[in-house]
Amino acid sequence: MRLKLKKEDLNKGLQAVQKVAQNKSNNISSENGLLIKALNNIIEFQANDYDMGIKTIVPGIIQESGEAFISNPYLMELTRRLPSDEIEIIKGDADTQLIIKGGSLKFECLTMNPDDFNEVEIVENGYSHFTTTSVIMKDLIDNTSYACATDVARPIFMGTYLDVQGNQISMVATDTHRLALKTATLEESTENPLQAVIPSRLLAEISRQLPTDIPEPVEITAVRNYLAVKFGNVYVRTRLIEGEFPNYRRVIPTDFKCLVTINRAEFTGAVERASIVAKDAQYNVINFTIADNQIKLMSQHPDYGTIEDYVSCQIEGTPLEISFNGKFILDILKHCHDDEVILKSRENSPMLVQDKEDLSCTFVVTPMRTK
Amino acid sequence: MRLKLKKEDLNKGLQAVQKVAQNKSNNISSENGLLIKALNNIIEFQANDYDMGIKTIVPGIIQESGEAFISNPYLMELTRRLPSDEIEIIKGDADTQLIIKGGSLKFECLTMNPDDFNEVEIVENGYSHFTTTSVIMKDLIDNTSYACATDVARPIFMGTYLDVQGNQISMVATDTHRLALKTATLEESTENPLQAVIPSRLLAEISRQLPTDIPEPVEITAVRNYLAVKFGNVYVRTRLIEGEFPNYRRVIPTDFKCLVTINRAEFTGAVERASIVAKDAQYNVINFTIADNQIKLMSQHPDYGTIEDYVSCQIEGTPLEISFNGKFILDILKHCHDDEVILKSRENSPMLVQDKEDLSCTFVVTPMRTK
Structure with a gap:
């Protein structure tokens, strides 16, 4: 693999996947990390910690196709400080070392076997699907999910409830002492209603990445036990919390x-x-x-x-x-x-x-x- | 006691003494705190933790003389947020409560017996005395004291050495792995040479308070086991570290x-x-x-x-x-x-x-x- 990237694009790509790539909480560190895949003229970064899978397309030039799977806590800081706007990423097929070069600096780091990475699959068909904007979605998340519980004793309250019916979208979170509800209107009604409880900490990560300077379309597809969210170059798949969310309207x-x-x-x-x-x-x-x-x-x-x-x-x-x-x-x-x-x-x-x-x-x- | 102060002056006064007033490290908390003294048309704030004694004069109107000794970790944050520029501080002679009033807010807090406070005495005569500016003094401290040791095993290296001879002033700190030396010139030569090892964390507190926007005169007086530093409305007395500082010129x-x-x-x-x-x-x-x-x-x-x-x-x-x-x-x-x-x-x-x-x-x- 041999890639040429702009520093800005590399950083943007890493920013999208880094939090998931570095999540050590599920203790399967051997399978955590970042997959860089350069195939069919597309450079893709992926990370997957089973709670959340995320992939993003990174603009750049593929001089040689290939892939690399790395787990490195210094990558983000290092690439941010690279003394050049033009970055090269190089790995020979037989090599275990990945080389990142920018200006005077050369960084050599160990890689893992890409076969150990669990790739993030794209969901094509869900039971419900709708489109909104990044600004509306961020607003819904930020005004509600702060009110969720942090107490693992009742997992359902660690999530934020997404409720879509017709052209009405609501999000609601509660820790049983306080509740926050936000509603908005969709431009196009969804055919099938959607109800899902999404872990609030995953929503926080999505909110962090949603662009707000210019509204961008966000596409959401619901499958029984997960949700797919797509915006810009980013595709996110999040686990859902099982169980029934209480009837918030009665509260x-x-x-x-x-x-x-x-x-x-x-x-x-x-x-x-x-x-x-x-x-x-x-x-x-x-x-x-x-x-x-x-x-x-x-x-x-x-x-x-x-x-x-x-x-x-x-x-x-x-x-x-x-x-x-x-x-x-x-x-x-x-x-x-x-x-x-x-x-x-x-x-x-x-x-x-x-x-x-x-x-x-x-x-x-x-x-x-x-x- | 009944005082009228501007919020800005109250905050400035508290900022000068607060760090010492709140130092709990010497475990004599019953005698730690802030003394407010309004006597002979002067309002004075004092704090003394035995390593460092500090007093400052605060502009304001004394409607009734008196004094109060309080230990309150919220004072600084509270006065900074008072919803008025005019503050009243009130304590009846027989009362144990001090009242701070500003705009709509009233804060009542418990006081201690002022007799338990160990007042900061002004040193009149030391073995050596010199004058410099706040900018030069801050420069001397900031360029040297960072290099001192944090390891209590060798106390002498937790201090910064002040060496004044004629019109030459030097400060030097080392942790034995690295050394920092800064020299400057005094406008007026000191009569008697001065050598003292000042705990670096006390110098950090002095440096924090030294004004740098406009150079102000700083007067320093050395007594055998402590140093007195005076600038603006602030008077500081610091403990010294006993023992001989190694000959840094040889290093x-x-x-x-x-x-x-x-x-x-x-x-x-x-x-x-x-x-x-x-x-x-x-x-x-x-x-x-x-x-x-x-x-x-x-x-x-x-x-x-x-x-x-x-x-x-x-x-x-x-x-x-x-x-x-x-x-x-x-x-x-x-x-x-x-x-x-x-x-x-x-x-x-x-x-x-x-x-x-x-x-x-x-x-x-x-x-x-x-x-």
Whole structure:
């Protein structure tokens, strides 16, 4: 194999597969790594850790076809620092060494047997298929998957639920203490509904790679136990979480006694300040007293003191005293976008938070009992 | 006590004392903390952890004199985020709570008995005294103290040696594998010579606080077992390390067989690249072959491969093959300033590195035996 690549293209290709190529968590390190395949005028990088398979096409010149399978934690840093924009990648068929050359630098590294690599197959037919844009997809992921559980005890909550029916696409995640839902509209309706629970950490990797400067089409195909996502030069196949995701629509409260309209930046500032002492105390509790057109915040740390603060707001309905985990409130406010947000609540019940104008995101957070 | 301060002044005052106020390493936490003292129209913040005592004057209005002694890890973050530029600090004489108020926020925190605080005394008479500028002092510290030892086995090498004779000021630090020396000139000669070994981590704290945008006078007074440093509103008293610092002038090599003039940026780039695999291998060894007007660099990691690189240079004298710890070379190059640096060496001997034009810094590094 003998390839000529631009440094920028090589780095982009490595960036796409590197995280999966370097995943050592499944302990089958001998089969983890990066496959470089130069065949039929196409240079392809692949990585596959069984949770996620990813392949990407890298522009370049094939002077000699071939393939190489390497596992090298320094590859990314090294190629980023190569002192030339023109890179050569060379491996003789009988050689076990791969050579990467750029400017004055030559890097020789050991390779493994390409037969040990489990290639990422392209799915042709799934039970459902739809197309959206990279911007919409990233928005759906980023506004929901943060709310998932990190606790392995209930695996279904470590995923984000994707629900597509007709031209409606929703994503939702919950750790049972809080929930985040985002909906969007597809330009073209999907023929068959799609429901899948995707591991949130895999979605984070997809979101990282989705281009947002210019919207690009994203094609999604669902098979029973995995999902295929295609955008630009990248093709990703992710494992799904088995089991039934609870009916999230039933969790979203609809009956409220106290409606608050509040400036998002001011409220965020006050919650951040109250979190300074709360964050290291147990459960990060902040007490909210909603009355007289202001929210009073109170937090305390048993050793280090008490913070009191307040923010003006508009209140409709009855006054309310309620406590929340400050981190959950901040997470929600970080994912709101409008200047003003709406808080809808009643005593001892989950609170609903939405942007004032844009209703595509719905956040729910369960109060804490402090008495 | 009742004070009115500008947020900016409060933050500046806390920044000066906070690191010492929060030092828990000496395990006498009951006496660690911040003393706020408002007396005779002066507001003073003090902290003292016995290694270092620091006091600073904070501009503000005293509405009621008094003092408070507090130990609170959240103070800095909280005052930085206070939603107002006008801050009030209030404590009744009989109260154990200190109240900090700014805009909508009120913070109440517990205080300790001010009698338990060991006040920082001002030294009037030392055996030696000199004045320089904050820029020169920071330069002396930053170019030398990084080379000290972190190994507590030989305490003298955890310090930086300050040597003042006439109008010559030098600082030098070594961990016995490498040495950094920086010299400067005083405007006014000191009457009595000064020699002191200052713990490098205390110098780092002083350097952090020395203003560099506008040079300010720095006054230094030496007493037998401590040093007093004064600049702007800040007064610092540091413990010294007892024992004799070795004669550093004898360690600096003077006999060379190979003189190299090399572009600093190009050489740094090549050493950085060679370090990518070397840094995780044992001792970070990089092999340098100096011949034919180029330096060839070679590094290897037993599992991950070999890097070869080269940089053009001018060589006078005989060719040389020699190995160094890559991190030590990078540390030196980071502290050089000229476009070109000079390397002076001979086989199996320490190498001397200097800027080509500015000879005020001298760096020495011991080679590694690889055979």
